[in-house]
Amino acid sequence: MHYRKPRATVAGAAAGAVLVAGTLTGCSGHSSGAGARDAGAAIGVDLPRDDSDFWKSYAQYLKAGVAEQGLDSVQITESHNDDAQLKSNLQKFEKDHVKAVAIAPQSTQNTEALFFDLFSHRINAVSVDTEPEHGEVYMVVRADNVAYGTKACEFLGKQLGGKGKVAELQGALSSINGYERSRGFATCMKKQFPGIQVIELATDWKGDVASAKLQSTLAANPDLKGVYMQAGGVFLQPTLTLLQQKGLLKPAGQSGHIAIVSNDGIPQELDAIRRGDIDATVSQPADLYAKYALYYAQAAAENKSFHTGPTDHDSTIISLPNGMEDRLPAPLVTKDNVDDKTLWGNHIVK
Template sequence: MAGRTVRNSGRITPRAIRATAVAACAALALTACGSTKDSAGSGNDAGDGKGNGKVGVILPLLTSPFWQSYNDYVPKMAESEKVDALKTVNSNSDPSQQITDINNQLNQGVQGLVVAPLDSAAISAGLDQAERKGVPVVAVDVAPEKGKVAMVVRANNVAYGEQACEFLGDQVKTGKVVQIMGDLASVNGRDRSEAFRTCVKEKYPDLKVLEIPAKWESDTAASKLDTLLNSNPDIKGIYMQAGGVYLAPTLQTLKSKGMLKKAGEKGHISIVSNDGIPQEFDAIRKGEIDATVSQPADAYAKYGMYYIKAAMQGKTFKPGPTDHDSVIVKLPNGLLEDQLPAPLVTKDNVDDPKLWGNTVK
């Protein structure tokens, strides 16, 4: 997940959704070819057999620049992949609303769904509904814990945490570093947090990790960072797991305390982020932060459309290299995940025109 803001809607909670969800069916069989150069599978009742049915696209939120960019890419990539995608639906950071959104799309007769799950476990209720109607689903950004999807389109979030750890470890040899974590109800938050923590312990034992559980909430990140800095004014590094929601509050908090020093200046706090949004690139150029891992919003949209079209045509895939510099892996729960490239961006390559963050305004 690239970041979200939680609100209390009074609707069914994710815990209640999990409690009532029907047990997930078996994962997609691995019966076809090993890359995106695919062949027809055994067929699928959804769609017209040519991948021409209408596709619903469900967003987790639109309060993050990352998801705003993804939303902008969706119609462009749908057109390029010749997918008839309906107007996107925003679940507004509410996992229970996301299940309602899935059911609403199914009731409108969509023949395919591309969903970016808010909660890795709760989403299974919506996946079960889609499976009962014979509608294939592609998950983007977050891998479901259970339920059936044709493909998970995602980057390696463990690598995010490891890259952030190694960057900070090389910059900060000893002392305190902070990781501002995402929502641990999301596999993304768990993967990034544990990978960073484990990497520091194994490779940089002279670093002490302080943690802020922020649930992808900008206000929570700002408040908890402010409190932490009051008692730990000697921190030397920060890892933000989602620049889309944590960049502005982190920089503002540091600035308010007179702790925002540019790279190369005495007292500079090394900062590495995740997302690859234009705002992070600008902050790197200004020396306010040092690096970010570019999460591929453009490729998420492109291959979300690619795989849902393939699924509607009855095609299936198996683990192995793809023809777009990624690899399909089989997850422990049996689902397939196309792990897309997510490069580290520093001052050395921040102006690379191939980075999606340099192609949007």
């Protein structure tokens, strides 16, 4: 399968939007712009979906951050994974004259019109978790999704000793996250573990689709040795339920155990690692996504600027063709570090 990333175009530059290049004072000590924070700066935040435990956790952290910081000017909407609803929510922000928005476009190839419209209203945009492929963006807040796939591949490949069959529950390949995770996984498998056969199952981030396709795969491949779930928030429960029904849910270390690696780092995944139901997950930092979504949205409202390089919060800001991206850390979690108190999944309310 070919995974492509179209080159982003730079739309809306004439609107006078500020492109970022680094880190804020208080974050890494390098910034320029409006100086003191404008307490009246209005910020719009859209919550992208509520069908995933990961995004429910993100919403919890974000709302808590708004309350803790007393950000009375923050408006919050929900788009429920609906592009039309997202567009409508952004139009509301425009009418309310917000100065910046923090959003998470799910269809990353269809963002040029959205971002051009925002910039035509002189609104800077922060994109959380997803990297818009078209249209200027003030800052992207996310982790390295290619690395997600690579980490999953390396762990799973070693667990299987470089041999056997693995089912890959892919996200939506129209989403940058879906095809970057898939590309990282495929590239690593081809290079490091050529003896492993990868069975790619596109799911569009839907748990019921993943379960149905995995069931068919198990019927055709009773010797399946591993599963890579690109989103534990939607795939974990359907996968474990199916394996239990088939009598295939055996704890790690026991004969017949199917090795499972996931992405997200939700509390349910950490509990599954403790039980031995799954072997590992890559912890996507929901807490840091929320923290820095608000952080950069406030900076965007003040037209502050940034430069590339390391930050003081364990990340690196890189340059994109259409803006910049703060790449946050996303550690691999196994039985060896599952109880680490720094993991967000160990301290959020379930």
